[in-house]
Amino acid sequence: MSELGYFSIIISTIFVNNILLAKFLGNCPFLGTSKKMETAVGMAMAVVFVLVMAGAITWVIYYLFLLPFDLVYLRTIAFILVIASLVQFVELFLKKSIPALYAGLGIFLPLITTNCAVLGACVINIDEELGFLKSLVASFGFAVGFGVALILFAGVRERITLARVPKPLQDTSIGLITAGIIALAFFSFKGMV
């Protein structure tokens, strides 16, 4: 991915390597917050917000601290701590200074700590050896891809609540099959970048 241009990275991360449907990351919030459109939009916004910041900070931590001091094996623990404290910090900051946004994102922010899409995207950026700007762009793309898939899925799922689904297939089961069909649609982007 490191040899791609900025635009190709965006296309690649949103559509071709969609973090939810092609990389299988962040499935818990995907199924958990997609029952209503409002919660899906809130979650998507919160992920975009946190993932871009986490992408920048983990890059700095990795290349300025872990790599020079030969502490690469501590990557997992360092990243998760950074993300957890970042989420807390963002939550406090929003609560104080932008209450309107806090009211919208509020309950979704703590959930993001255990959203593997955030940690996963940061680890992918490091594994692909992207530069600072490129990993920012890639984080943004991954987050937008997450949001697009989540909102699409929530839209479909709202319609399913009105449909007559056979009893054993109800709720999560039909949700997963729907996700599979959406993943099939995203599959057609494969080979674009």
Add this chain to the structure above:
Amino acid sequence: MAKTITQEFTKGLWAEIAPFRLVLGLCPVLGVTTTMENGIGMGIATTFVLLCSNILVSALRNIIPQKVRIACFIIIIATFVIVVELVMQAYAYPLFLKLGLFIPLIVVNCIVLGRAEAFAYKNGLLFSMADGLGIGIGFTLSLAALGGVREVLGTGTFYGASVFGPSFQPFEFMIQAPGAFVCLGLMLCIMNLFE
């Protein structure tokens, strides 16, 4: 505590089998189960982390302050994940390469954190051990089952051995991303039928 240790252990195997009943920790369930071998490897790694973190959280439950407990749990879990990562890199390198990204992601597997918060922080050492082991083995079994189904249909092999002979045309769909979702959905449906 009305339940016995055996009951705490066996509930993880069917009554509260993690990926199906609680719909938690789905990322590795969908991501690594292209073959049964990967599924079992991932299951064992998660079981180890779950068991160790349950033991440590339970042992330290009187010391960990209520307010920062989640951060403490995450540090404990991350430590064991690093142990697994290093051990696998040393002794099971091919499997390590196949599971790749999903090993560090055991940290954010909701099952592990969920058991620490919901069970180990409130219960004694032995009960927490039984709970961790039970949920972990249940998780491994589900991964193995899903991996088995996807491997048989998607590549025509079962644990590496050919099932249908050379003339079988594998369903490519099953080992690709969309197949994972559909397959898990259908298995959940079959499980609901048996209720």
